[in-house]
Amino acid sequence: MKALVVYESMFGNTEEVARAVAEGLTSHVEVELADVGESPTVPADCALVVVGGPTHAFSMTRPETRADAVRQGAAPRSTAVGIREWLATLSQGPRSARVATFDTRVERVRRLPGSAARRADRVARKLGYTRMIEPESFYARDVKGPLVTGERDRARAWGERLAAQVLGVRHAAR
Numbered sequence: 285m286k287a288l289v290v291y292e293s294m295f296g297n298t299e300e301v302a303r304a305v306a307e308g309l310t311s312h313v314e315v316e317l318a319d320v321g322e323s324p325t326v327p328a329d330c331a332l333v334v335v336g337g338p339t340h341a342f343s344m345t346r347p348e349t350r351a352d353a354v355r356q357g358a359a360p361r362s363t364a365v366g367i368r369e370w371l372a373t374l375s376q377g378p379r380s381a382r383v384a385t386f387d388t389r390v391e392r393v394r395r396l397p398g399s400a401a402r403r404a405d406r407v408a409r410k411l412g413y414t415r416m417i418e419p420e421s422f423y424a425r426d427v428k429g430p431l432v433t434g435e436r437d438r439a440r441a442w443g444e445r446l447a448a449q450v451l452g453v454r455h456a457a458r
Contacts, residue, residue: 285313285450286330292320292337292345292366294358297424297431298388301439302336305386308443309334312451320370321362326381332416332450334443335404336386337367339421342398344368357428367400371407383413384420384446386439391423391432416449 287309291302299319306317313331318324326333340349350363385408387400401419409415422439423432 286327287313287315287332287334287447287450288324288326288330289315289317289334289336290320290324290367290370291318291335292370294338294345294350294353294361295424295428297422297429298336298338300431300436301386301388301422302334304436304439305334305336305443305446308440308445309447311444312447320367321365323365323370323373326374330381332382332384332446333408333413334384334386334446335367335371335408336388337400337404339387339389339398339400342396343403344400353427367404368407371404371411374411381413382416382450383408384416386420386422386442388422388424388431390427391425394421394423416446
């Protein structure tokens, strides 16, 4: 069984969460981890697609918000491609594929509306993917990080929970 974890990360926080989610998944399924800038493709036999990115301006990043992050000290990278643009390139998802989405946000704005994970979830479902689990947010102390204590462990546990659900869904479908 295969899972694809695609992430967008400006300061490294989302990448750290994506790696932890992938670790949790690998206890039960084969996992491919890919930066969105690598333009990953969804394998035909993929059971789960996990998509993660930072929340910028209450949603998924845009070229302007990525450029602003670079001005704030993020590693220079292409500002042309984020999870918003990657999702827009996908065609109809494999009928058996499930989707799970996550985002990273700054802890002090925890209660503000808007979420990259919720928006990515809506876009993926419009493409034919079935939601595996409600979108999840993970928190950093500040824009530049680090992650709040315990978030990496929580992300790993979330990945384990996803893997268990994928196996449960697959077994129920037989």
